[in-house]
Amino acid sequence: MSSPRKPRTTFRTALRDDLRRSAVDIRTIRLRLFRVAPSNWAVGLIVAFLCLGVWVGPQFGRSLEALMSDAPDGVPMFDKLFRLMVFAMLLATSWGAFRLAVVWLGLRKCLEGFARMPIVTAFDRLPPRLARLTQLSLPGPASGTAIGAVADLQWLHLQGIHQAKKEEFAKELGPDRAELTEVVADLMKEPAAQELALTSRGRRALVERLGTLHDVLRELWRLEPMKADVNALIEGLNKEFEKPVPRGGEEASTALLIRRGFAGPVQLWVRAAEEYAGTRMVEYVEWVTRHLRELALFMLLSLLLATLLLSSYPYPPQSLLRLILLVVLGGTVGSLIFVLIQMNRDEVLRLDRPDRAGKVTWNLRFVMNLLTFVGPAAAHPAELRVPRAAEIPLCVG
């Protein structure tokens, strides 16, 4: 009996699975950003607000307008309008907080996928100015342009490395992988300039370029460690153990030393290629972060307006409405803190401090982000004071 034939592994299919997994997460994120109801749990929020409406509805009193109008059912239009405004404002704020948490959970799943790829070590090496773009801070300068410029420069470097070490590159890969060498050579003929990106044809070229680069990277990862890397690793560890107090192998695992080494021309090229691909992945993360930032700003403004709305007009049961607003505020601040802390701890988003992944880093940027988004929201309870009866002027006549 012959053994079942093993499926053929190819350099195009191998990474495709990684990208396919990411594609599922990315599709989920896009749907959550696109749909009005980002997930099925939104039904729970609507039900909660319906129950709240049923409970609070009968407790509503009459406004000053009701004293002056002669509406047949005793509830003037202003009262109905005011009730609608209050509930819509509270629902919109809660909806924003819910959406923020749901989108972040989608992004976190996608980032977990990134962290499983060998490319994750490249995130440590990206320029620090890219790290700022993946944080939930206030909108800065045109970020997309900055990322595009960095990617262009990285592509130029990649071409330079390949051009300088073309022969050694082919030699190190060997005649068995002549086809791979050819694919890399063809890829390196692609221009770095992004004037292509302005047209749909140029954009397609960029997409194909990144796709092929991923395929090549995956194949090269499978070849690790190359002969030059093994020699360099042995040499490095030997030198370390010759020291009176050797520390080799204690600071980093062998796998990490191999991943971070770049002894031969192939590994140097892989290192630069990983950074290019990593920059393109950061571009995506930044796009989602921009959505989260817009959402956080909307939540802040919505909370502010809801507080002002409840303080702007005496409407019974004012204290109950303010209590509900306080609960909504707690949920909003809670979701903001949850997202900010999770982003601060994330392994991939900690581009500037990879050693601090999984731990909260209390640096100036994090404190500023907390103050920017959570500070104003947390300061709202001061505004939620119920005015004394004496403070309401008697202008009814």
Place this chain on the structure above:
Amino acid sequence: MVYLSLSIGFVTDVMNLATPDPGRWWLFFRRAVEIDSMVSPVLPLVLWGLGLAVWCTWHLRRIALLQQRTIFESVCRNRVELPTQTSHDVPHRPPG
């Protein structure tokens, strides 16, 4: 639509205040223009209008952002659309 119909109803209510007693309408007007009195019905309406403007601005920006697609997202999307194996695939051989 609910908001629109309620708003039209409110305007009708205000117009009806003048009949039969124009004094009621005058009192309402005085109270409405005293924005800082905290009993003006105009202030909640203005705040609600601002809230709607913020809501609409956020949605417009969200839709504008959704129209963008990053290079990485397009690559992932293409991979899902591609068949499992293509004629360009190169067989993997172990190093040696």
